[in-house]
Amino acid sequence: MSINRRDFLKVAGVAAGSALLPNLTVRAAPAAAADESIGMLYDATICVGCNACTNACRDWNGTDPEPDERGTYDAPKELSADTWTMIQLYQGEGEYSFVKRQCMHCIDPACVSGCPVQALEKTADGPVTYDAERCIGCRYCMYACPFHVPRFEWDAVIPVIAKCTLCADRLSQGIGGPNCAEWCPTGALVWGKRANLVAEAESRIAAEPDRYVDYIYGKEDAGGTSVLYLSGVSFDKIGFENLGARPIPELSEGTANIVLPGIILGGPIVLGLIRWVAKRGGWEESWPV
Amino acid sequence: MASLTGMFRKNTLPRSFWPLAALTLLAVGLSIYRLVVGLGPTTNMSDHYPWGIWITVDLFLIPIAGAAFTVSLISFFFGYEDYRTVLRPAVVAGFLGYAVVGILLFLDIGRWPQFYNIFAPGYINLHSFLEEISLCVTLYVIILTLEVLPIFLERTKWEKNIRWIERGIYIVAGTGILLSTLHQSSLGSMFLLMTHKLHPLWYTPALPVLFFLQAGYTGLGATAIAITLIWRSKGLPVNRLLVRRIGQAMGINLLLYVFLKIGDWMGAGEIPLLLKPDAFGWIAWLELGIGILVPLAILFTRFVRHSQGPFWAGVFAIMGTFINRLVITWVGLAEPSPLPYFPSWIEILITVGLVAGAFLVYDRIIYAFRLLPEKPETRQ
Missing domain, CATH: 1.20.1630.10 (Formate dehydrogenase/DMSO reductase domain)
Structure with missing residues (x-):
């Protein structure tokens, strides 16, 4: 048996007589536009783990520090409603690496696709932004995100979703780039036009092939992200899954484009046919029976 | 509508009525509490x-x-x-x-x-x-x-x-x-x-x-x-x-x-x-x-x-x-x-209480309205 899942579902679909209607809505091809929009490049081989980015983020966005038990140092363990970016340490045998966490600002984001009320939006500037006035707090974005990024303000009575905004306000007002990138003292984190960042990453790998894993995470992963990563250790070790090159929302939105018009247009016909073939009854002419 | 007025008369209530009603009321109270204080403290x-x-x-x-x-x-x-x-x-x-x-x-x-x-x-x-x-x-x-x-x-x-x-x-x-x-x-x-x-x-x-x-x-x-x-x-x-x-x-x-x-x-x-x-x-x-x-x-x-x-x-x-x-x-x-x-116990009690409420209401609806076929011996 060498049928794959796709073939099986095709056969099953035809057998079930499902009518494949042409897609009524056409998915935008945002990849080209994204290359002209703003992104960031993080080079884990340069980062010294100083956490200046975390503090710059708190400074601009007004989030509260998460101190350790002794209360002497801001020491968040993972992303939270208060911590939109942070540095984590990976330690392996004879190797280590820092890794910065924040929203990847996908080119075709699953959170935006899933949000029922369009509270999340991929803007032309590059950032994926959030609008609390729209949000109903369903938390579907948290499950949809393949990078485990959106966080919820659990302790608030009327909570908001919290995540990195790529400093969309700074970008749109022309104040400057994302505050974390502006404050990075080592140059491990830079911001700019995505196309330029990809070129920069490629030239760094070409110049020092021994220093890097020959891969730019985010260039094509999950359809591409606006935040790009370079690393000296393999990406799975610093928490980056192999997500494939297709955008996450593709299957879901493709299904929606078939199912919605299919059932709304085809449903009444099928029901009518059932009734016509069955030709039973006549007893139920009045309700309640 | 005679049956409706008799819906909560004592001798028509099943024995399960009061326990179910207590669970439902508890769930209503806890639901209000959840809306007032948020999800963090309650779940x-x-x-x-x-x-x-x-x-x-x-x-x-x-x-x-x-x-x-x-x-x-x-x-x-x-x-x-x-x-x-x-x-x-x-x-x-x-x-x-x-x-x-x-x-x-x-x-x-x-x-x-x-x-x-x-x-x-x-x-x-x-x-x-x-x-x-x-x-x-x-x-x-x-x-x-x-x-x-x-x-x-x-x-x-x-x-x-x-x-x-x-x-x-x-x-x-x-x-x-x-x-x-x-x-x-x-x-x-x-x-x-x-x-x-x-x-x-x-x-x-x-x-x-x-x-x-x-x-x-x-x-x-x-x-x-x-x-x-x-x-x-x-x-x-x-x-x-x-x-x-x-x-x-x-x-x-x-x-x-x-x-x-x-x-x-x-x-x-x-x-x-x-x-x-x-x-x-x-x-x-x-x-x-x-x-x-x-x-x-x-x-x-x-x-x-x-x-x-x-x-x-x-x-x-x-x-x-x-x-x-x-x-x-x-x-x-x-x-x-x-x-x-x-x-959490609040999550569980709200769930149990709401389901209990549904059973309770269903039982009273069966009592008050014509939901089930009539019994053969009472058929006119």
Whole structure:
């Protein structure tokens, strides 16, 4: 048996007589536009783990520090409603690496696709932004995100979703780039036009092939992200899954484009046919029976 | 309306009334508390488990309440006349089931004061299956209200005001069936975005079809259980031919489901995952055995003719559906986390209390309105 899942579902679909209607809505091809929009490049081989980015983020966005038990140092363990970016340490045998966490600002984001009320939006500037006035707090974005990024303000009575905004306000007002990138003292984190960042990453790998894993995470992963990563250790070790090159929302939105018009247009016909073939009854002419 | 006034007279109340009423009142109080203080202090949900027991229960109750959908489809469109006796109880049960789901969803969303955003034209995202579910379930509750109104207003002075529902019942019921088809399948489609999170034994592009078929047999199973229990408790003669027919319809659904499920596993090359001795392998076997193979063994053998055959097939199928929805909404969807999730006592008591309330109201509706066929000895 060498049928794959796709073939099986095709056969099953035809057998079930499902009518494949042409897609009524056409998915935008945002990849080209994204290359002209703003992104960031993080080079884990340069980062010294100083956490200046975390503090710059708190400074601009007004989030509260998460101190350790002794209360002497801001020491968040993972992303939270208060911590939109942070540095984590990976330690392996004879190797280590820092890794910065924040929203990847996908080119075709699953959170935006899933949000029922369009509270999340991929803007032309590059950032994926959030609008609390729209949000109903369903938390579907948290499950949809393949990078485990959106966080919820659990302790608030009327909570908001919290995540990195790529400093969309700074970008749109022309104040400057994302505050974390502006404050990075080592140059491990830079911001700019995505196309330029990809070129920069490629030239760094070409110049020092021994220093890097020959891969730019985010260039094509999950359809591409606006935040790009370079690393000296393999990406799975610093928490980056192999997500494939297709955008996450593709299957879901493709299904929606078939199912919605299919059932709304085809449903009444099928029901009518059932009734016509069955030709039973006549007893139920009045309700309640 | 004489029966309505007697609804809460002491000698008509069943013994279960006061315990159920106490649970319901407790749940109402705790629900208000949750809305006032927020989700953090009242639930055990966290950034690693953004959805808890309420979502699991929603996804489990919706296919059970789908009884209203399957029974309407079979009686109105397939035209099986003997289903008429279960049409009223199924539609009212569906209405109450969806009411519980609606309340739980309202409690679950964090920013409940602006819940109406899901209906705001400029906000609606039709690419989101969650939005589609929200819209379909809301419209379906309206349809169910139209379907139950004639039952509640029967023999009252308002009866003539709702004749239009009775005349247009095919359009009303047909719309309800389409909305059910949409949201029952969309519950599965909702997980299509979670390609990299849901366990591969449960994740498949066929999720919408699987959820739809599962709603079919789960609703029918619930109907078989309800007939057996309610009819018995009210001393009504059980129409064994009808029960067997329901069992057979359930069997056809189950067969399609198991064909698709196993075919999908084979097509995706996931059979080795079933044979791996880890927790997920065992759960998959448990779900397949209890929820599908046992009911099939009952429904496709002579046991289907036994008066309690379809009843037990329904019990096992519903247990299987519960395991399935539990894995898909919780166990198989876990984010990497240092802390396991277990519902808080407030989450549990609200869930139990709301379901208790639904049972209580259902019992009183059976008492006050003509839901069940009349007893043969009292027939005039």
